[in-house]
Amino acid sequence: MRLFAPLIALCLAAPTAHAQCGGAFSAFVDGLRSEAVSKGHDRGTVNAFFRNVRQDPKVLRADRAQGVFQKPFIEFSRRLISQNRIDRGRAMAKKYDSVFDRIEREFGVSRGVLLAFWAFETDYGGFQGDFNTLNALTTLAHDCRRPQLFRPQIFAALELYEHGDFDPARTTGAWAGEIGMVQMLPRDIIENGVDGDGDGHVRLKTSAPDALMSGGKMLSNLGWRAGEPWLQEVRVPDTLDWSLTGPGQTRTVADWAKMGVRPRAGQLAKGSLPASIILPQGRKGPAFIAYPNFQVYFEWNQSFTYVLTAAYFATRLEGGKVYDAGNPEPGLSGTQMKQLQAKLQARGHDVGKIDGILGGGTRAAVQAEQKRLGLPADAWPTAALLNRL
Structure with missing residues (x-):
């Protein structure tokens, strides 16, 4: 079961005249076809690509059901990190030692970093998701929450299809459209795909060398500083x-x-x-x-x-110790966190969506209010802070 948010490298493409969302799904798909043809894609290829696309309500349910992120770090990390995952990770590091050596040499990314992503995203390739990728991307692009992210990914998938590397009917992955062992979106595959095993193809679902090398290149292009700690x-x-x-x-x-x-x-x-x-x-x-x-x-x-x-x-x-959990003060329940976010928002803080999740905006607002009230400004919300507000 996928318990965590998808790996999403944000697409920063500017909206175009075609970047609408919502409305009748069939009309939305017709708009995608027209835009694809206007971009220079062959009409017959475009029609074949979109022929069987369907809206998937399971994708929308998954998108709105990420309650695991309401859990605090200690509980969340203990849920995801097990001795079995550590043992398997070290075994994978040994099995693909030469691949990780190459990644460290070419991209400067330490093996533990990619192993951790590989473990959390697909349990070392064991479960890569069974959502139809084109349906997932089209459903999320049609939904009006983040069309600027998902709409460009549809055309990237079309490009992969033209190259013989994407099957609209059979390519599957995570609910948010990521594909392969380290879960990459189509545009990221085009920009960062690496043929790690030398077979002339980039197959992120079946080739660990391809997936790991591609992940290493992506991290490098995102700004990873070679040879430095994290x-x-x-x-x-x-x-x-x-x-x-x-x-x-x-x-x-x-x-x-x-x-x-x-x-x-x-x-x-x-x-x-x-x-x-x-x-x-x-x-x-x-x-x-x-x-x-x-x-x-x-x-x-x-x-x-x-x-x-x-x-x-x-x-x-990479051999690090188990962290010292200390004795943190009790946090807030999901309901209390939403109450806190509403109070912070009312005071002019930008906390984003009131969702009960302690994200970056909420942390910054908590810290600012703690400082204003003369409380230890460690950005950890407690009942005491909620009461003071």
Whole structure:
């Protein structure tokens, strides 16, 4: 069962005159056909591509049922990370050692990073999703929540179809249209696909070398800095200015060290590197220092909890210790979190959708209100803060 958000590299293409959504589904598909022909695609090919496309209500239900992201980091990470997943990851690292060596050499991406994505997205290729990909993309493009993301992916899938690398009737994947072992959208496959096994094709569903090499190239193109760390567990002093913490605030590693931040194991990265202190469940819970590569994760997935868990799991797969969970203050229920978001929104904070999920906007608003009220500004919402508001 897919328990986590899809890997989505946001498409930044500007809307066009054809970028409408909603209305009758058949009319919407007719608009897609017209746009495809206007882009220069053969009309017969376009008609064959769209011949059997259908709206899939299961896709919409999946899109609106991501309650797992309401879970705090400790619970979420323990749910996704098991000893079996660690053991299998290390076995896969050994099995594809030469592939990971090549990825590290060509793209500078450490093997633990890709292993973690591979594990979380498809359980090392074991379950890649059984949604018809064209139906999923068309359904989500027709839905008016994020048409600017999904509509361009349909035309990318058409391009793959023209090259013989996509079957409208048989290509399947995740509910949000991603394909293959590390779950990539069609446009990302076109831009980052790599023939890792040398057979002349890029087959992300059946070839682990193809999937891993393509994932490595994608991370590199998203800005991954070769040879640099991404995340490290630290200990922070009780005297730290909590308002300086959070993924949106950086100081140099040397500055953090002067403030008393210490690695739980090993050494901190070089002192000139910019870094943030991440406290996923406040000052009394786990603490991490996040380096520039950590931000690249958000180009692949927008969920803070998923990103932190994937980054942490990558360190575990490379021999890192189990984090110290500490003793965080109790958080809020989903209902309480929605109440909090409504109160924050009423005070002028941009928290996005009131969905009960502690995302980046809500964290920043919580921290700002904690600071205003004279509370420890660690961005962890509690009943005390809710009551004060």
